Amino acid sequence: MGLRIIVTVKQVPDTHNVSGDAMKDDGTVNRAVLPTIFNPEDLNALEEALKIKEIAGGTVTCISMGPPNAVEVLKECLYRGADDVILVSDRRFAGADTLATSYALKCAIEKVGEYDLILCGRQAIDGDTAQVGPQIAEKLDINQLTCISKVVAVEDRSITVKRSVEDGYEIVKSRFPALLTITATANEPRPANAKQVMTYKNIGKEMCSSSYDESYIASDACAILNHVKEWNVEAIAADPEQCGLSGSPTKVKKIQSVVLAACESRQVANSDAGVADLIHELIEENIIG
Amino acid sequence: MDNQKNVMVFIESRNSKVAEVSLELLSAASRLAQELGSSVEAVALGHNLEEELKALGHYGCQRVYYTDDERLSHFTSVPYAKTITRIIKQYKPGVVLFGATTMGRDVAPRVASALKCGLTADCTDLQIGEHKIKEITYENTLLQIRPAFGGNIVATIVSPESVPSMATVREGVMKMNLPDPDKTVEIIQEPCVIDEDDFLTEILDIVREEKQVNLKAAQIIVSAGMGASDPETIGLAKELAKVLGGELGCSRPVVDSGILDKEHQVGQTGITVRPNLYIACGISGQIQHRAGMSEAKRIIAINKDPQAPIFALAHYGIVGDVKDVLGKMIKAYKTKA
Numbered sequence: 001m002g003l004r005i006i007v008t009v010k011q012v013p014d015t016h017n018v019s020g021d022a023m024k025d026d027g028t029v030n031r032a033v034l035p036t037i038f039n040p041e042d043l044n045a046l047e048e049a050l051k052i053k054e055i056a057g058g059t060v061t062c063i064s065m066g067p068p069n070a071v072e073v074l075k076e077c078l079y080r081g082a083d084d085v086i087l088v089s090d091r092r093f094a095g096a097d098t099l100a101t102s103y104a105l106k107c108a109i110e111k112v113g114e115y116d117l118i119l120c121g122r123q124a125i126d127g128d129t130a131q132v133g134p135q136i137a138e139k140l141d142i143n144q145l146t147c148i149s150k151v152v153a154v155e156d157r158s159i160t161v162k163r164s165v166e167d168g169y170e171i172v173k174s175r176f177p178a179l180l181t182i183t184a185t186a187n188e189p190r191p192a193n194a195k196q197v198m199t200y201k202n203i204g205k206e207m208c209s210s211s212y213d214e215s216y217i218a219s220d221a222c223a224i225l226n227h228v229k230e231w232n233v234e235a236i237a238a239d240p241e242q243c244g245l246s247g248s249p250t251k252v253k254k255i256q257s258v259v260l261a262a263c264e265s266r267q268v269a270n271s272d273a274g275v276a277d278l279i280h281e282l283i284e285e286n287i288i289g
Numbered sequence: 290m291d292n293q294k295n296v297m298v299f300i301e302s303r304n305s306k307v308a309e310v311s312l313e314l315l316s317a318a319s320r321l322a323q324e325l326g327s328s329v330e331a332v333a334l335g336h337n338l339e340e341e342l343k344a345l346g347h348y349g350c351q352r353v354y355y356t357d358d359e360r361l362s363h364f365t366s367v368p369y370a371k372t373i374t375r376i377i378k379q380y381k382p383g384v385v386l387f388g389a390t391t392m393g394r395d396v397a398p399r400v401a402s403a404l405k406c407g408l409t410a411d412c413t414d415l416q417i418g419e420h421k422i423k424e425i426t427y428e429n430t431l432l433q434i435r436p437a438f439g440g441n442i443v444a445t446i447v448s449p450e451s452v453p454s455m456a457t458v459r460e461g462v463m464k465m466n467l468p469d470p471d472k473t474v475e476i477i478q479e480p481c482v483i484d485e486d487d488f489l490t491e492i493l494d495i496v497r498e499e500k501q502v503n504l505k506a507a508q509i510i511v512s513a514g515m516g517a518s519d520p521e522t523i524g525l526a527k528e529l530a531k532v533l534g535g536e537l538g539c540s541r542p543v544v545d546s547g548i549l550d551k552e553h554q555v556g557q558t559g560i561t562v563r564p565n566l567y568i569a570c571g572i573s574g575q576i577q578h579r580a581g582m583s584e585a586k587r588i589i590a591i592n593k594d595p596q597a598p599i600f601a602l603a604h605y606g607i608v609g610d611v612k613d614v615l616g617k618m619i620k621a622y623k624t625k626a
Contacts, residue, residue, distance in 0.1 A: 013438075015438055097407070098398065098401075098408065099401065099402060099405065099406075099407070099408075102402060126438060127410070127437065128410065128411060128557070128558050129398075129410035129411070130394045130398070130410065131394075131397075131398035131401070131408060131410060132398075133398075134366070134395060134396075134398040134399045134402070135398045135399065135401070135402035137366075137399065138370065138398075138399040138402035138403055139402055143366065143367055143489035143490060144366045144367075144395070144399070145366075145490065146366070146391070146394070146395040147391050147394075147395070160493065163391075164391070165303075165391045165392075166303070166390060166391060167303065167304075167497050167498065167500075168495070168496045168497040168498040169496050169498070170492060170494065170495050170496070171492075171493040171494040171495075171496075172365075172490050172491065172492050172493065173490070173491040173493055174489055174490050174491070175489065178489075248407075249405070249406055249407035249448045249450060249451035250407035250408070250409060250433075250446050250447070250448045250451070251420075251422070251446070251447050251448065251449070252444055252445070252446060253420055253432065253445040253446065253447045254444070254445040255437075255442050255443070255444050255445075256442065256443045256444075256445075257442055257443075265600060265601070265603055265604060265605070265606050266604065266605050266606070267605075267606050267607075267608070268589075268605050268606065268607045269607075270607050270608060270609030270610075270613070270614055270617075271617075272617055272620075272621070274607075275607070275614065275617040275618055275621050276617075276621040276624075276625065278589070278605060278607075278618075278621075279618060279621040279622050279625055280621075280625055282566065282587070283625060287565050287566050287586070287587055288509060288533050288534075288565075288566060288622075289533075289534065
């Protein structure tokens with residue numbers, strides 16, 4: 001009897017490579033022109049799950065909430081060795097803040113059923129909030145260990161990890177079930193496995209209705225391996241009021257593209273004399289010693 | 290009494306000492322409470338903290354709800370989250386602020402989830418204002434301002450229907466008030482009503498590591514961006530920092546590329562600094578970075594691109610090859626001094 005591990009993953013715009021044309025004239029972001037990527041720390045979470053599975057045995061189930069296109073990150077999960085992938089997708093999930101997102105993911109996790117560990121990336125690069133992981137843990141009423149820089153040991157019914165904090169680190173242990181948020185320093189994510197890529201080359205999607213039969217998962221794990229499951233609001237038995245925009249207490253009041261406060265700027269000549277004058281001036285003003 | 294307008298701060302203590310960020314937040318809370326005509330409160334957890342907590346008054350805190358229990362002397366998620374949730378439910382503040390530290394970012398989302406209220410991460414500014422949703426106007430709501438989308442935009446977030454509105458704020462972002470020793474705080478003891486079953490995390494070891502770099506305390510920072518990230522230029526930036534008695538900082542891409550450690554990173558997701566002098570080398574000046582250094586007293590920007598946004602912020606701009614300019618600066622300082 002191995003461990004049942006759930007990994008939450010997110011497809012994000014590549015905010016590190018935002019160019020000028022990504023901004024519309026009205027100051028909003030034109031998502032259409034941004035390339036999307038697998039959120040980096042979610043790859044670390046997946047890697048950690050796969051490593052734990054290698055040691056302890058078990059299954060790795062990846063869940064992503066997002067538009068249909070987010071199936072791309074789930075394929076990446078399969079290519080790396082995930083056993084089962086689920087896309088939680090529905091127009092009614094759109095506009096979700098972290099509270100509504102964690103609610104939908106909690107419903108999806110409950111539908112998956114039993115689990116020992118939930119692994120999340122510490123934060124996503126499009127919002128950097130680091131909120132969804134702890135909020136899922138609260139909603140499932142399970143323990144959480146955040147900002148994990150290393151998994152130290154996986155025991156029979158517990159896990160010991162290294163947690164990075166401001167002035168050093170802690171070694172902490174929790175019984176299962178627990179939710180962990182994993183940082184980039186925890187591991188080096190493996191690339192996609194070429195053999196797996198071929199296996200899943202023609203991956204299809206299986207729409208799931210609200211009458212989805214749970215026994216299907218248990219009875220024939222192999223048959224569903226070839227499919228990305230897609231679950232909507234009804235499939236995960238979520239309250240639509242708590243999903244998407246209507247389930248989000250935070251609202252965006254205003255978005256401004258960045259306008260720099262004009263400052264009295266002085267151009268310094270890039271010459272020996274120009275730089276020397278500047279250094280001299282800073283010494284005179286006791287800015288430098 | 291209208292509790293719903295009070296501003297509450299989560300007091301973070303590490304090693305039985307109140308964290309600096311909590312004092313910064315009390316200072317910010319004082320300004321917000323003044324505008325709201327309400328009080329500044331705090332929620333503290335720990336063991337034998339009374340003496341430490343007395344100082345909160347000097348920063349404008351009027352009441353602190355303090356839960357003392359030996360089992361709370363070190364942070365663990367569930368007991369802390371449940372205790373803070375209980376205090377918020379009982380005293381109903383309108384605003385609750387947390388430091389965006391490892392502890393604050395762990396516990397605040399859990400509390401927000403339990404209360405089903407809004408939480409905005411890493412705010413760089415907090416104001417009081419109004420917000421309209423259709424015909425309803427919410428007065429005196431918290432405007433939570435933060436850079437978003439990799440720092441390309443600034444978003445103002447509100448959660449007017451959420452009581453309370455919650456936000457996390459990074460260390461160093463809010464200016465700390467000068468302490469007023471005549472101001473005192475009322476310490477209200479709260480019972481610890483956490484079940485033994487809720488202590489789910491076992492702490493096996495706590496290791497303190499001396500920081501190699503102390504950017505927060507540095508008066509001079511020479512900071513490298515991707516335009517100064519080749520080994521030779523970084524070497525020169527480091528040398529300039531050393532001769533000036535400062536520290537080496539950098540922008541986020543430099544850390545993401547694995548060139549420098551995270552402890553060098555200045556910016557919204559790094560460290561917020563207020564040095565006397567900040568020398569930005571080959572840093573374009575995305576808001577993500579500027580959020581962490583715009584309050585430096587003097588800023589020198591060196592960049593080969595005259596259109597780089599960093600120049601708009603700089604007191605002194607030098608357009609040119611970063612390596613070349615750094616070499617000139619080192620030489621000029623060595624010969625002058």
